[in-house]
């Protein structure tokens with residue numbers, strides 16, 4: 001294990017290199033670009049023996065890794081925002097054909113208006129694409145997620161694509177000391193990919209057939225079951241990672257001071273670090289506040305969330321993406337997790353930090369202190385009235 | 390039955406040129422290939438779960454990404470040291486190739502992937518019920534370029550796909566037709582022995598969309614060539630190296646009158662003028678590609694004098 | 695039949711689908727003037743025509759859709775199309 005001070009994108013690229021992907025295809029988009037540039041340089045230097053395909057679009061990037069994965073290769077791509085949405089059609093095709101592609105999504109707001117800064121509208125908008133979605137809280141976790149992602153994706157009981165999400169700029173462009181594992185350790189944790197079915201004249205199978213009304217639903221149901229079933233494997237892989245490398249930042253969820261908490265904040269991504277700092281201050285003042293970090297958004301960890309929140313009086317969900325007219329997406333799903341339960345906390349939604357709008361400790365403290373009953377209507381936090389009317 | 394790599398039991402219409410084209414292509418290529426296909430008639434009639442007409446490895450993903458999926462397969466084989474295992478053939482209809490899939494095809498050609506791309510050109514979006522594409526010929530009556538009081542049908546000429554492929558520097562580009570199966574199969578074999586990106590465009594009549602007699606699929610395809618409307622040629626490293634000569638070009642009316650998609654040209658007054666324009670297209674092709682055989686050329690110049 | 699990995703299909707399984715039931719016309723291979731040119735086997739979109747022996751070709755009725763292409767292309771008119779009896 002070596003601790004190095006480096007940029008988040010570089011840390012991710014270093015771990016991808018350790019994973020020995022056969023085929024990489026990616027297209028530049030801020031704030032993902034540094035990851036694919038680092039990988040291109042590694043291939044150019046001969047440090048990474050992979051085919052690096054300089055595609056003409058993200059749509060092609062996803063299609064190239066689809067074809068390569070179906071041929072039995074370990075494949076990787078990375079993107080953000082518009083790039084992810086341009087891939088949308090292929091995302092469904094990849095999961096529908098059950099291909100264990102791994103992608104890093106450097107989360108960014110979605111146009112229009114164009115905005116290159118961070119929120120999570122991109123990956124949340126493709127939540128129904130059938131991919132596993134994991135969200136990192138800091139650079140260390142973002143890099144650790146990559147190798148875990150391959151292990152999960154290629155697990156014989158899973159065989160699904162994984163999107164490892166990290167907040168754009170905040171994690172991709174920041175510098176932090178990162179512990180990197182060694183190649184032998186990586187190889188021991190992630191053995192070569194051995195697909196059961198792949199494109200080869202030795203067994204000339206047909207991929208991507210048309211399934212009609214008599215069978216399409218069963219195929220979709222299998223996807224649903226596989227995605228639900230992957231929860232167990234995500235936990236196992238996080239535990240094994242902890243055993244081998246001593247690091248654990250949650251599996252499906254993680255918690256902070258939640259045991260006796262009356263108020264629980266729920267969030268995903270880099271805002272978790274800020275929330276932890278705010279909690280330290282609030283606890284010092286005697287406020288019983290805790291945190292539930294949703295690390296895995298797909299499969300949605302309904303039971304884990306129920307269990308973690310059952311003792312809370314108030315749940316304050318922070319959303320970095322929303323469904324216009326419906327509300328924050330994480331809020332909606334957390335609320336749905338308590339549907340029909342006898343004991344449910346009061347759940348309040350807060351839409352924060354869209355398009356890179358600053359969120360600091362103050363923001364979190366204010367949300368906790370100013371817990372207006374917002375009912376079903378989720379609240380946009382820190383709006384500038386002057387710009388609205 | 391004969392041994393084929395694309396099998397019976399597929400659900401193409403009676404006399405489908407595309408089904409014939411696909412069978413001729415994979416039979417010529419042999420078993421050591423991996424094929425992709427775009428969404429379209431071929432994919433639908435050949436791979437309805439749990440059945441598949443393909444005896445070779447086959448993958449269909451989407452309408453517009455056949456070339457990119459094939460690019461991924463090719464690099465994967467290379468990355469895993471399996472390049473001796475199979476050659477890669479990407480397939481698509483004219484819509485999946487020249488319109489919505491053009492960008493992925495451009496990327497594949499530009500990056501120099503060792504893939505043979507085969508476009509089955511039935512000159513419209515057939516799978517969705519006969520709408521025009523960039524390869525639909527001038528004046529053709531389709532559901533989105535219908536003949537009507539204010540329209541003669543498709544207003545545009547066929548996109549010059551071979552020239553577009555050539556502009557990418559592809560080492561081998563060819564056109565072919567199901568009317569000449571041996572030529573088509575020889576081109577597939579030749580292409581597969583050339584390293585790099587190859588583009589092959591095969592004219593495949595669609596009796597349903599062209600409103601032609603299914604029994605006449607080969608006849609119609611032949612007339613497209615014999616009139617000069619569908620030039621058959623090979624381009625190697627940017628230069629036309631071979632053309633299928635025409636001994637005596639037939640008037641385009643012989644081709645047009647066999648197909649309901651052009652029937653309006655013979656019914657409405659003013660149609661003769663339109664037919665003249667189509668004849669001009671054929672004449673231009675004949676000049677541009679030097680389609681006349683020597684005897685035919687001599688005859689033409691004698692007539693002029 | 696179980697759906698595997700979203701819907702893999704086994705190769706060459708379309709043979710289970712008897713498209714012969716679509717037929718309105720049926721070819722009759724007269725086997726009189728045949729010159730062994732194989733044109734019928736080449737042009738059949740179903741790939742269901744085969745050579746029985748020298749100058750004798752026939753079709754597989756399980757798959758022949760009766761399109762008439764073989765009859766049209768036979769250079770010696772040794773194939774006839776007749777109405778299918780149903």
Ligand SMILES: Cc1ncc(C[n+]2csc(CCOP(=O)(O)OP(=O)(O)O)c2C)c(N)n1
Nearest residue numbers: 428429430452482483484485513514515516
């Ligand atoms: C993105 C997208 N747009 C539209 C369609 C609908 N669609 C499916 S096949 C097709 C036309 C296919 O035409 P072509 O490529 O010429 O193939 P053909 O069916 O004629 O062989 C269309 C429009 C689709 N599947 N995907």
Ligand code: SF4
Nearest residue numbers: 401402405430595597
């Ligand atoms: S519509 Fe045309 S291309 Fe499609 S199956 Fe029928 S004949 Fe073939």
Ligand code: SF4
Nearest residue numbers: 738758759761762764
């Ligand atoms: S009629 Fe058509 S389908 Fe039947 S054998 Fe002849 S060519 Fe084949």
Ligand code: SF4
Nearest residue numbers: 728729731732734768
């Ligand atoms: S096309 Fe006619 S002549 Fe040729 S092999 Fe067939 S039956 Fe014989």
Ligand SMILES: [Mg+2]
Nearest residue numbers: 482483513515
């Ligand atoms: Mg078409």
